Amino acid sequence: MSNTLKNNSPEIIGHRGAAGLVFENTLAGFQKAFELRLSLIELDVWKTIDGESVVFHDALLDRLTPAKGLIAEQTVAELQQIKLNNGDPIPTLKEVIALAKDYPVTLIVEVKAENAFAKTLELLEAELPYSRFVLGSFYHQPIIQLKKAKPELRTAIMFEGVPVDFDEYLAKVNPEFVVASKDTANAYLAETVKLQNRKLLFYTVNSEPEYTMLLKYAPFGIISDFPDLFLKS
Structure with a gap:
């Protein structure tokens, strides 16, 4: 059964889990998205200074936690001492993967820094088949290189x-998915x-x-903080 408003509707994809319903990029937020039976979930990954992949959107800790500074300049141990503004811990990618394994969901993993690609892919490949994840980024050169290699x-x-020259550019980068701003x-x-x-x-x-408004472009999917708005009752 489709999880969207009608049979020909786009896939509904949870943004940072289900960020409008539960605090973004938290295990509780991903759990909520899985319980909504979404087929795809989007999340964000940084690499810590000691080489761990953590799930967090911003470069700075300031908006989402009481702490300050760059997340990429923290160790995992330091981040474990910092709580998000809702009191939850900052999850590691390993923790999210472990949770996702029990659900029929594909993870769209946005890599937030060029130095985070290798570790992120290593973790995903070790735990999930290629059919269960998509590696994405605003950094396109690593995407080109990884797609050629794998x-x-x-x-x-x-x-x-x-x-x-979008048509030529798209053929060069060769992604399965194109993720564009609604604007x-x-x-x-x-x-x-x-x-x-x-x-x-x-x-x-x-x-x-x-x-x-976006339906006229017949997208494969839309990414939403409030996926429940567009799901079948």
């Missing part, structure tokens, strides 16, 4: 504005992705008018 790896490129939506973008048999996702879609 053709079986599914990748996603993320951007806020459509690159110049970037236009016919050229949608048609180019469709012609190359790739999957178009829009972020971050949090209202029914936004959702309805």
Whole structure:
């Protein structure tokens, strides 16, 4: 059974778990998204100074925790002493993978820094089949290199504005998924992705008018903080 409003609707993808329902990028938030029976969940990964992959969105700790500073300059032990503003711990990627294993869900893992690609992929490959995850980023050069080295790896490129000569660029980067801002939506973008048999996702879609507006572009999916708004009752 589809998890969306009607049979031809896009996939509904939980943003940072289900960030509008439960604090973002937490184990509780991912658990909520899994309980909603979403097929895909998006999350963010940084590498700590001692080489661990942790799930967190911002470069700085300031917005989401009482602490300050760059998350990439902390050790795992230091981060374990810091709680998120809702009192939850900052999860590691290993913890999220362990939780996800019990559910039929695919993880869209956004890598937030170029130095985090290798460790992130290592962990994902060790624990999940390629069918259960997508490696994505706003950093496209590592995506190009990894896709050439591992053709079986599914990748996603993320951007806020459509690159110049987008059709040629898209063929060069060769991702399975194109993740674009809802504000970037236009016919050229949608048609180019469709012609190359790739999957178009829009972020971050949090209202029914936004959702309805984007339907004309026939995206594969939409990424939302409030996935429950678009699910079948």
